[in-house]
Amino acid sequence: MPIDASLIPLVRGIHIAAGSIALIMAPLAMLASKGGDWHRRWGKAFFYGMAVVCATALILGILFPADFWLAMLAILSFHMVGSGYRSLFLKQMHKGLRPARIDLVLHGVAAVVNGGLLMWGLAHLILKDFNAQALLLTSLGLMGTIMVLNGFMQFYRQRQDKRGWLYGHMIGFMGGYTATLSVFSGVNLAFIEPVWLRWLWPPMVGIPLIWLWIHRLRRRFANGEHLRSFADVRIKGRIGRNWRA
Numbered sequence: 001m002p003i004d005a006s007l008i009p010l011v012r013g014i015h016i017a018a019g020s021i022a023l024i025m026a027p028l029a030m031l032a033s034k035g036g037d038w039h040r041r042w043g044k045a046f047f048y049g050m051a052v053v054c055a056t057a058l059i060l061g062i063l064f065p066a067d068f069w070l071a072m073l074a075i076l077s078f079h080m081v082g083s084g085y086r087s088l089f090l091k092q093m094h095k096g097l098r099p100a101r102i103d104l105v106l107h108g109v110a111a112v113v114n115g116g117l118l119m120w121g122l123a124h125l126i127l128k129d130f131n132a133q134a135l136l137l138t139s140l141g142l143m144g145t146i147m148v149l150n151g152f153m154q155f156y157r158q159r160q161d162k163r164g165w166l167y168g169h170m171i172g173f174m175g176g177y178t179a180t181l182s183v184f185s186g187v188n189l190a191f192i193e194p195v196w197l198r199w200l201w202p203p204m205v206g207i208p209l210i211w212l213w214i215h216r217l218r219r220r221f222a223n224g225e226h227l228r229s230f231a232d233v234r235i236k237g238r239i240g241r242n243w244r245a
Contacts, residue, residue, distance in 0.1 A: 008063065015056035022049035023184060026177040034231035043173065047085050050176060054078035069120070069137065070183065072113050076144045077179040079110035083151055084172020087165045091233075094160035107151045114144030132196040136186065139203050140179055147175065163221060166231070167214055174213075178206030 029042035054074045061071025086103055093099075118141030124134035154164055161167075179202075185192065186199035217230070227233055 008060075011056050011059050015053060015060065018049045018052035018056065019180070019184065022046050022053060022177075022180060025049060026173065026180075029173070035233055043085075046173070046177075047081055050078050050081045050180065053180070069117075069133070070187075072117055073137075073140065073179065073183050075113045076110065076117060076140060077176045077183070079106060079114070079144065080147060080172045080176035080179060082106050082172070083110075083147065084169045084174075084176065087168035087172060090168075091165045093154070093164065094162040099155045103151075103155070107148050110144060111148045114141050114148055117141030118145050132186070132194075132199045135196055136182065136199040139200060140182065143175065143179075143203065143207065147171065163217075163227060166227070167217070170214065170217075171210060174206065174210050178202050178210070181206070 025042045025046040029039050029046055032039035032042055054077070057071045057074035061068040061074075083103075083106060086100075086106065090097060090099065090103070117137045121134045121136070121138030121141055124131065125138060151168070154160075154168065182199055182202040185202060189198055192198040192201070220230070221227070
């Protein structure tokens with residue numbers, strides 16, 4: 001059933017409001033004390049904001065097929081954020097906890113979408129169509145596909161890193177924020193030239209920063225630093241049950 005045309009501005013308004021909330025909440029969560037109450041509140045606001053962004057982007061993508069690739073980028077972004085959120089419930093994987101069905105569905109859907117974006121971008125580049133859209137889809141599609149593969153390997157790896165959930169949480173949330181910022185910049189920051197830079201500066205900055213942060217954390221833990229010096233940890237094994245570490 002077609003949506004009433006009068007509702008389109010409402011859907012757009014909700015999309016913009018949720019996106020604005022997500023863009024503000026993520027930095028607040030990063031700046032707050034890790035694992036503290038405000039870190040959790042800002043992080044949940046970011047997660048639910050991204051869920052609304054993804055849902056409204058899908059509606060707009062269906063209504064305006066020429067922009068459906070933006071809806072696919074919204075799915076890519078939400079997969080990163082969703083996998084980062086779900087990592088908080090998988091802290092006991094090194095003790096035998098298995099991923100839930102929702103984890104497999106989340107990564108399975110993302111595998112199709114991210115793989116599609118990557119192939120779409122690569123096809124344009126192979127045909128020597130070197131435009132901003134092709135570069136963006138290739139870079140974000142590659143990043144998303146790597147996250148999916150890493151997620152599946154993490155689920156079924158025999159030797160689990162007991163801090164793997166932390167790295168997954170950080171990579172997911174920061175990667176999702178980077179992808180969201182990329183779309184925001186590309187759509188709204190017309191003063192940035194050339195066009196490809198408008199779309200690609202967030203991953204160009206964000207991906208190295210994420211890698212450096214994870215690398216530094218690994219070194220700190222390898223040198224004997226305890227996890228509690230970095231974050232207030234509450235162990236979650238399954239939805240609805242919590243343990244203090």
